[in-house]
Amino acid sequence: EDQVTQSPEALRLQEGESSSLNCSYTVSGLRGLFWYRQDPGKGPEFLFTLYSAGEEKEKERLKATLTKKESFLHITAPKPEDSATYLCAVHPGNTPLVFGKGTRLSVIA
Amino acid sequence: NAGVTQTPKFQVLKTGQSMTLQCAQDMNHNSMYWYRQDPGMGLRLIYYSASEGTTDKGEVPNGYNVSRLNKREFSLRLESAAPSQTSVYFCASSAGIGPNEQFFGPGTRLTVL
Numbered sequence: 001e002d003q004v005t006q007s008p009e010a011l012r013l014q015e016g017e018s019s020s021l022n023c024s025y026t027v028s029g030l031r032g033l034f035w036y037r038q039d040p041g042k043g044p045e046f047l048f049t050l051y052s053a054g055e056e057k058e059k060e061r062l063k064a065t066l067t068k069k070e071s072f073l074h075i076t077a078p079k080p081e082d083s084a085t086y087l088c089a090v091h092p093g094n095t096p097l098v099f100g101k102g103t104r105l106s107v108i109a
Numbered sequence: 110n111a112g113v114t115q116t117p118k119f120q121v122l123k124t125g126q127s128m129t130l131q132c133a134q135d136m137n138h139n140s141m142y143w144y145r146q147d148p149g150m151g152l153r154l155i156y157y158s159a160s161e162g163t164t165d166k167g168e169v170p171n172g173y174n175v176s177r178l179n180k181r182e183f184s185l186r187l188e189s190a191a192p193s194q195t196s197v198y199f200c201a202s203s204a205g206i207g208p209n210e211q212f213f214g215p216g217t218r219l220t221v222l
Contacts, residue, residue, distance in 0.1 A: 032208030
């Protein structure tokens with residue numbers, strides 16, 4: 001069974017305190033790993049797609065990396081506006097995305 | 110360019126009532142999806158449509174039906190609502206069923222009393 005596990009469930013950071021979110025997965029054949037951001041009361045917003053181990057992508061203070069078993073979302077010098085829930089999802093072949101439960105990030109000024 | 114739109118934004122139903130959630134996309138996408146999101150459960154796929162004219166069950170299809178009306182529109186119907194269907198419902202679309210990014214609508218918050 002395809003599974004995605006995100007940790008921690010919740011993370012509280014001081015402004016400027018860098019950290020990482022983890023997404024571990026077990027799938028039959030990974031075709032892509034996706035990161036989304038979700039603000040309260042809104043739909044998820046696409047951030048990154050990673051397709052193969054070793055791949056990295058960056059956007060502002062966010063950097064996503066991928067290995068054969070997990071992905072990390074690194075947040076460098078976060079700001080309060082980075083507060084959101086971050087969702088990880090995998091595409092396991094010919095079926096749609098399988099989502100993790102998310103990490104709720106709070107950045108305190 | 111509105112992206113993915115959903116109606117209504119909020120709805121309160123009584124147990125046993127029926128309703129249809131509407132979703133439309135203007136990105137010329139082939140694939141569309143319905144998810145529900147519950148606290149602590151993450152996003153769970155209800156039904157999806159890989160292309161116009163096809164629909165398939167997702168992880169939690171019981172109690173729901175869908176219709177791919179045309180390439181733009183994908184509706185979700187609750188025939189006899191139950192309190193367990195209280196949730197936030199999201200529609201999404203993507204270029205295809207492959208590893209393409211999905212674009213999400215703003216959601217419908219449904220409460221069943």
